[in-house]
Amino acid sequence: MSVMLSCVLEAQNKHHLRQSTCAISAYQPKEESTAELGIPSAHWSAPLSRLWILFYRSREEDTPAIHAAHERLGPIIRIAPDELSINSVDGGIRTIYAGGYEKGDWYSNMFTNYGVMPMFAMPNHGPHSKRKRMISNIYAKTTLQNSQPLNVISKTLLDDRLIPRLGDMAKDGKSVEFYWIFAAVAMDFVSAYVFGLGQSTNYVQAPIEGDKFFQDYKARQRYQFWPQDMPRLTSFLGKVGLQSLIIPAWVNRANRDIEALILRMCDKAEKVVQNCECQNEKLEEGSWPNVYAQLRNALLKEASTKADLEALSSVEGMVQKQRLTVASEMLDHTLAGFDTSSITLTFLAWELSRPENNIWQARLRDEIANLDDKHDAKAIDTLPILQAILMESLRLHAAIPGNQPRITPANATLGASPDTIFSQLPPGVRVQSQAWSLHRHPSVFPKPEHWDPSRWLPESYPSQDAFEAAQKEMLRWFWAFGSGGRMCVGSNLAMYDMKAIIVAIWSSFGTKVAERGGDGMVHRGGYVAEPVGKDGKFLELALEAL
Numbered sequence: 001m002s003v004m005l006s007c008v009l010e011a012q013n014k015h016h017l018r019q020s021t022c023a024i025s026a027y028q029p030k031e032e033s034t035a036e037l038g039i040p041s042a043h044w045s046a047p048l049s050r051l052w053i054l055f056y057r058s059r060e061e062d063t064p065a066i067h068a069a070h071e072r073l074g075p076i077i078r079i080a081p082d083e084l085s086i087n088s089v090d091g092g093i094r095t096i097y098a099g100g101y102e103k104g105d106w107y108s109n110m111f112t113n114y115g116v117m118p119m120f121a122m123p124n125h126g127p128h129s130k131r132k133r134m135i136s137n138i139y140a141k142t143t144l145q146n147s148q149p150l151n152v153i154s155k156t157l158l159d160d161r162l163i164p165r166l167g168d169m170a171k172d173g174k175s176v177e178f179y180w181i182f183a184a185v186a187m188d189f190v191s192a193y194v195f196g197l198g199q200s201t202n203y204v205q206a207p208i209e210g211d212k213f214f215q216d217y218k219a220r221q222r223y224q225f226w227p228q229d230m231p232r233l234t235s236f237l238g239k240v241g242l243q244s245l246i247i248p249a250w251v252n253r254a255n256r257d258i259e260a261l262i263l264r265m266c267d268k269a270e271k272v273v274q275n276c277e278c279q280n281e282k283l284e285e286g287s288w289p290n291v292y293a294q295l296r297n298a299l300l301k302e303a304s305t306k307a308d309l310e311a312l313s314s315v316e317g318m319v320q321k322q323r324l325t326v327a328s329e330m331l332d333h334t335l336a337g338f339d340t341s342s343i344t345l346t347f348l349a350w351e352l353s354r355p356e357n358n359i360w361q362a363r364l365r366d367e368i369a370n371l372d373d374k375h376d377a378k379a380i381d382t383l384p385i386l387q388a389i390l391m392e393s394l395r396l397h398a399a400i401p402g403n404q405p406r407i408t409p410a411n412a413t414l415g416a417s418p419d420t421i422f423s424q425l426p427p428g429v430r431v432q433s434q435a436w437s438l439h440r441h442p443s444v445f446p447k448p449e450h451w452d453p454s455r456w457l458p459e460s461y462p463s464q465d466a467f468e469a470a471q472k473e474m475l476r477w478f479w480a481f482g483s484g485g486r487m488c489v490g491s492n493l494a495m496y497d498m499k500a501i502i503v504a505i506w507s508s509f510g511t512k513v514a515e516r517g518g519d520g521m522v523h524r525g526g527y528v529a530e531p532v533g534k535d536g537k538f539l540e541l542a543l544e545a546l
């Protein structure tokens with residue numbers, strides 16, 4: 001396969017590198033490939049073995065390693081015999097993620113809960129898109145902006161819980177670890193929308209419980225290399241009782257605790273739905289389990305059109321049968337939702353609290369001061385400074401900046417831009433792109449390492465037309481939520497909850513990075529990129545009540 005791949009791509013890459021006007025030409029290689037294969041190799045061993053990339057993946061350092069290779073070698077590189085990394089929009093993500101390229105087993109090896117795959121892990125398009133159609137409406141922007149329950153959730157979590165807790169901390173005068181604060185409020189937010197307020201977590205007010213959960217969660221993440229990238233070895237060691245050589249026993253216990261927590265919330269949500277249906281009960285505002293009920297009812301509807309109905313003969317029977325299917329999906333949304341949002345917010349808070357960015361904190365505060373209702377989802381969505389600060393943080397500090405692998409189908413090509421021609425790729429090749437590199441393309445994002453919200457504002461451009469053209473191009477390369485059919489289903493909820501949290505905090509407090517309080521703010525270099533931390537600390541901020 002690898003030789004075939006090399007030959008087929010040789011012509012393509014030579015042609016590719018000759019183009020002077022194509023969208024990806026800014027990445028002309030600085031050195032010729034040493035191999036005669038056409039596609040430059042990230043390391044001399046890459047055409048022969050997976051060792052190079054596995055080494056970096058095992059250390060969660062693959063994202064920067066691949067980025068460095070793209071900077072040296074251009075937009076298409078070989079990272080293992082049958083693995084390519086591609087850093088371009090045309091002839092890259094527009095094709096790979098548009099459909100037809102399936103996910104492979106890298107996702108299902110790790111993201112299967114209760115033995116059942118959520119849609120995120122499903123390798124094939126058919127079952128995935130069927131599931132996504134059942135759910136996506138509950139996360140649509142219009143649904144969220146008009147959602148009374150979400151409005152109540154926002155007021156309860158922010159005005160009644162978060163701001164008073166931060167107020168107490170500000171009075172103490174001690175610096176505050178914000179990574180855990182953001183993890184708690186993001187978890188409470190997403191779980192309240194998924195399961196309903198009465199059934200969700202309340203980690204903002206129960207930090208000890210929250211910390212136990214976050215530590216369990218991070219444990220799961222640190223060891224995911226083994227089942228994901230070395231599935232056969234992991235399974236073999238499991239069968240002979242030696243898995244603890246690579247994954248400590250407490251990781252599995254932590255996984256089980258997380259599954260149990262989510263299942264409890266599902267069961268509580270089910271009671272709410274059933275009580276409502278049976279007794280026409282009046283719900284407390286915000287208590288409806290929005291996402292849970294949506295999927296539960298969609299699956300029931302599907303089952304009721306099948307022969308299953310007779311066999312199970314009751315709604316309870318059907319609910320029981322699909323219990324773990326729903327729970328697996330809810331677990332994935334809740335964890336994906338809280339982890340990514342809290343990472344983004346932590347890096348945003350760090351940037352906003354550094355002395356050189358004082359001006360952005362002041363401009364944000366001025367903008368928020370004009371808001372009539374801090375929980376009006378439509379109103380906060382129209383604030384340009386807030387939008388610019390958040391977009392710039394999602395760009396420079398994407399929470400999932402790492403590889404999103406897909407597998408080439410039969411007769412795959414990378415697609416053609418007006419000035420590039422791409423040859424056919426053999427099937428079964430793992431191709432991947434990464435937001436980290438797409439977001440650092442210097443001709444699209446000048447001074448890419450600089451956190452500069454003004455690139456998202458008209459004031460930085462000579463004319464409105466120039467601004468609009470730049471925005472269009474930046475948005476083509478913006479990949480914090482992925483793209484295509486597998487794009488993040490929760491992106492609108494994430495944008496809303498992060499904006500609501502930012503508005504709540506910076507309308508009530510000023511923040512400054514405490515002395516040495518940002519030393520740990522370096523991204524981990526794997527699929528997910530939380531801060532690495534230092535001495536168990538991540539981001540300590542001094543809080544000043546306004």
Ligand code: HEM
Binds near residue numbers: 121399482491494
């Ligand atoms: C800053 C916040 C967020 C970021 C940066 C983010 C990013 C992403 C990305 C990049 C993907 C595609 C991953 C891949 O294919 O490898 C994804 C998928 C997904 N995200 Fe998010 N996400 C965020 C928030 C959320 C929230 C709040 C939820 C749910 C409440 C959520 C639920 C999901 C789900 C279920 C998928 C799988 C979608 C599918 O299979 O079609 N995410 N997210």
